[in-house]
Amino acid sequence: xxxxxxxxxxxxxxxxxxxxxxxxxxxxxxxAIAKSVGKQTAPARQARITPRLWRAAxxxxxxxxxxxxxxxxxxxxxxxxxxxxxSTTKGDENSPSVVDDTPTPQLPDITDETLLAQDNSTQPSxxxxxxxxDKKTRxxxxxxxxxxxxxVEENDIINNELLAANFNEIIDLADYPNEFNPENYYYDIExxxxxEELYNQYDNAMNQEAMEPWKSYTxxxxxxxLVYDANARKVAREKMALTKPGKKxxxxxxxxxxxxxxxxxxxxxxxxxxxxxxxxATPHQGMMxxxxxxxxxxxxxxxxxxxxxxxxxxxxxxxxxxxxVGNLYGNVGLNFTxxxxxxxxxxxxxxxxxxxxxxxxPFGVRWNFWRYKGLTTFVGGEGMVERVVDASFGKDDVTIKxxxxxxxxxxxxxxxxxxHVGIYIEPKLSHYITTMPLNTLRNEHPFNFNLQMGLSIxx
Amino acid sequence: xxxxxxxxxxxxxxxxxAQRALFDRYSxxxxxxxxxxxxxxxxxxxxxxxxxxxxxxxxxxFAWAGDGSLQAWLTRIAVNTSLNFLRSRKRLSTFNVDxxxxxxxxxxxxxxxxxxxxxxxxxxxxxxxxxxxxxxxxTVFNLYCLDGYSHKEIAEQLGINEKSxxxxxxxxxxxxxQKIRKYINEHNIDNYYEQQYE
Numbered sequence: 001x002x003x004x005x006x007x008x009x010x011x012x013x014x015x016x017x018x019x020x021x022x023x024x025x026x027x028x029x030x031x032a033i034a035k036s037v038g039k040q041t042a043p044a045r046q047a048r049i050t051p052r053l054w055r056a057a058x059x060x061x062x063x064x065x066x067x068x069x070x071x072x073x074x075x076x077x078x079x080x081x082x083x084x085x086x087s088t089t090k091g092d093e094n095s096p097s098v099v100d101d102t103p104t105p106q107l108p109d110i111t112d113e114t115l116l117a118q119d120n121s122t123q124p125s126x127x128x129x130x131x132x133x134d135k136k137t138r139x140x141x142x143x144x145x146x147x148x149x150x151x152v153e154e155n156d157i158i159n160n161e162l163l164a165a166n167f168n169e170i171i172d173l174a175d176y177p178n179e180f181n182p183e184n185y186y187y188d189i190e191x192x193x194x195x196e197e198l199y200n201q202y203d204n205a206m207n208q209e210a211m212e213p214w215k216s217y218t219x220x221x222x223x224x225x226l227v228y229d230a231n232a233r234k235v236a237r238e239k240m241a242l243t244k245p246g247k248k249x250x251x252x253x254x255x256x257x258x259x260x261x262x263x264x265x266x267x268x269x270x271x272x273x274x275x276x277x278x279x280x281a282t283p284h285q286g287m288m289x290x291x292x293x294x295x296x297x298x299x300x301x302x303x304x305x306x307x308x309x310x311x312x313x314x315x316x317x318x319x320x321x322x323x324x325v326g327n328l329y330g331n332v333g334l335n336f337t338x339x340x341x342x343x344x345x346x347x348x349x350x351x352x353x354x355x356x357x358x359x360x361x362p363f364g365v366r367w368n369f370w371r372y373k374g375l376t377t378f379v380g381g382e383g384m385v386e387r388v389v390d391a392s393f394g395k396d397d398v399t400i401k402x403x404x405x406x407x408x409x410x411x412x413x414x415x416x417x418x419x420h421v422g423i424y425i426e427p428k429l430s431h432y433i434t435t436m437p438l439n440t441l442r443n444e445h446p447f448n449f450n451l452q453m454g455l456s457i458x459x
Numbered sequence: 460x461x462x463x464x465x466x467x468x469x470x471x472x473x474x475x476x477a478q479r480a481l482f483d484r485y486s487x488x489x490x491x492x493x494x495x496x497x498x499x500x501x502x503x504x505x506x507x508x509x510x511x512x513x514x515x516x517x518x519x520x521f522a523w524a525g526d527g528s529l530q531a532w533l534t535r536i537a538v539n540t541s542l543n544f545l546r547s548r549k550r551l552s553t554f555n556v557d558x559x560x561x562x563x564x565x566x567x568x569x570x571x572x573x574x575x576x577x578x579x580x581x582x583x584x585x586x587x588x589x590x591x592x593x594x595x596x597x598t599v600f601n602l603y604c605l606d607g608y609s610h611k612e613i614a615e616q617l618g619i620n621e622k623s624x625x626x627x628x629x630x631x632x633x634x635x636x637q638k639i640r641k642y643i644n645e646h647n648i649d650n651y652y653e654q655q656y657e
Contacts, residue, residue: 013577021582022487
């Protein structure tokens with residue numbers, strides 16, 4: 001034996017060679033590791049960096065959608081509604097139009113000459129301004145005030161009073177039976193709004209009293225209401241006294257009880273900013289006058305009602321889902337909805353379009369209760385607030401500030417192609433809590449069932 | 460090509476690309492290391508998977524200490540995982556390391572290979588021969604000769620006393636020397652190289 005066991009050179013040689021030793025890794029090893037790592041670590045760790053990418057992509061997508069929508073909306077809107085109305089009144093066939101075959105809903109001209117020449121008994125009714133949607137009766141009433149300077153909400157307030165006047169006794173009318181001429185009149189909008197506020201207080205007090213009949217809530221509010229109304233009438237009479245000789249015949253009409261309207265006949269309306277012209281269109285008269293009121297019934301024309309054919313609302317949106325805990329996920333998104341309707345007046349006028357575009361912010365939670373591979377089923381609840389970004393009634397632009405709130409119950413399924421991207425189908429039961437001033441499918445059916453499909457991005 | 464530091468940073472962020480780079484760079488080395496402990500490719504593959512999964516999940520505990528520190532950290536994980544594997548298979552326990560292998564009659568003393576003869580062998584051949592050692596012998600041999608553990612550390616690691624570790628190593632050396640000598644003789648390695656260099 002030439003070597004003794006204390007000679008470790010051969011062991012050092014093995015150690016030296018072993019330091020650089022490699023061995024072929026069997027196929028599929030990485031795939032198995034990646035699969036396990038994906039389950040055990042990847043989601044939590046990747047969440048640290050991928051949300052930035054997804055957020056950036058989501059932000060870019062939202063900006064692109066909003067910008068594109070805004071661009072097309074602005075591009076397709078008439079540049080000047082006032083010019084459009086004027087031109088259509090003159091019968092200009094070349095006026096810009098969103099829908100070429102849509103007849104022009106015509107605003108009545110408010111000049112003195114037109115008013116004087118107007119024959120209310122023979123003038124065909126035209127769809128003039130957005131009809132008033134009455135929440136109580138769920139009907140639409142034509143008419144309204146000149147909306148060029150007012151929002152729908154302001155018009156809504158006034159027209160609600162007009163409706164109330166139409167349905168209730170006009171108390172003071174008997175005092176001025178011979179002076180009433182509804183061809184034209186103006187409203188003092190500030191007075192109207194103040195009276196509206198007082199009336200609302202009175203109305204609330206009445207409701208409260210109905211619930212608690214042993215208490216009296218109405219006396220003080222009603223007294224305030226009467227005092228303010230008396231002052232309003234006094235102011236209106238003083239204004240009338242300042243009109244030009246020969247044209248200062250005037251009247252004041254006030255109705256209250258369930259509503260109020262004050263009118264002042266004045267042919268020499270100056271257009272003061274404190275006054276708001278009511279167009280002397282025939283439909284308004286029908287709303288103004290109480291049925292059977294002395295001296296006015298002969299001038300009353302029936303109000304124009306509209307038939308609506310609502311098209312299927314189209315909604316585009318992005319929803320972002322984030323796990324809160326366990327199988328509970330939170331989601332928030334951004335929606336763009338377009339609702340169009342074909343509107344046909346019942347007086348034989350041509351059909352025109354009503355178009356409403358809304359931006360919505362949905363937010364809610366969902367619970368994934370079953371999962372198999374890429375398929376997930378879930379139930380959830382959602383709230384959404386929407387704001388009208390563009391609305392038109394025929395060729396008239398309409399400003400709507402009122403927010404539309406809604407709640408939704410959902411149940412659906414989602415199939416993920418990748419870890420973050422999937423498609424989903426989501427039957428949804430919706431309830432629209434608030435109504436829009438313009439009549440829409442949602443107004444007519446506050447509860448509805450719809451089916452939503454789309455692309456889901458999870459992160 | 461990502462540096463070792465970039466790989467460790469990427470893995471800490473959960474970057475899939477860095478995780479793949481870690482695997483690509485170190486898996487062949489770790490496969491050889493694990494094979495030398497567990498003794499067959501099938502088990503080595505399983506242990507290799509567990510090693511990387513542990514590495515990815517425990518990467519936050521790794522502290523960068525210069526080039527080579529990541530490889531050393533991975534090697535420690537691989538060795539510990541291999542030992543755990545052997546224990547789980549009941550192939551390595553205090554008893555069978557301490558007594559079972561030692562109860563075997565001591566192998567006959569043979570002429571040890573020289574460093575020159577070892578250098579003429581392929582490392583995979585050597586590891587295959589190491590793999591043929593009984594689990595207890597192989598484990599102590601790997602820990603002491605290849606990974607530089609002391610008998611005290613081996614004793615703590617395996618739950619045996621130092622004397623047992625030393626005895627195991629002595630027997631492992633003799634047995635491995637026999638196997639290498641036999642391989643050299645059977646494959647006529649010396650003659651082969653002499654023929655190659657003539």
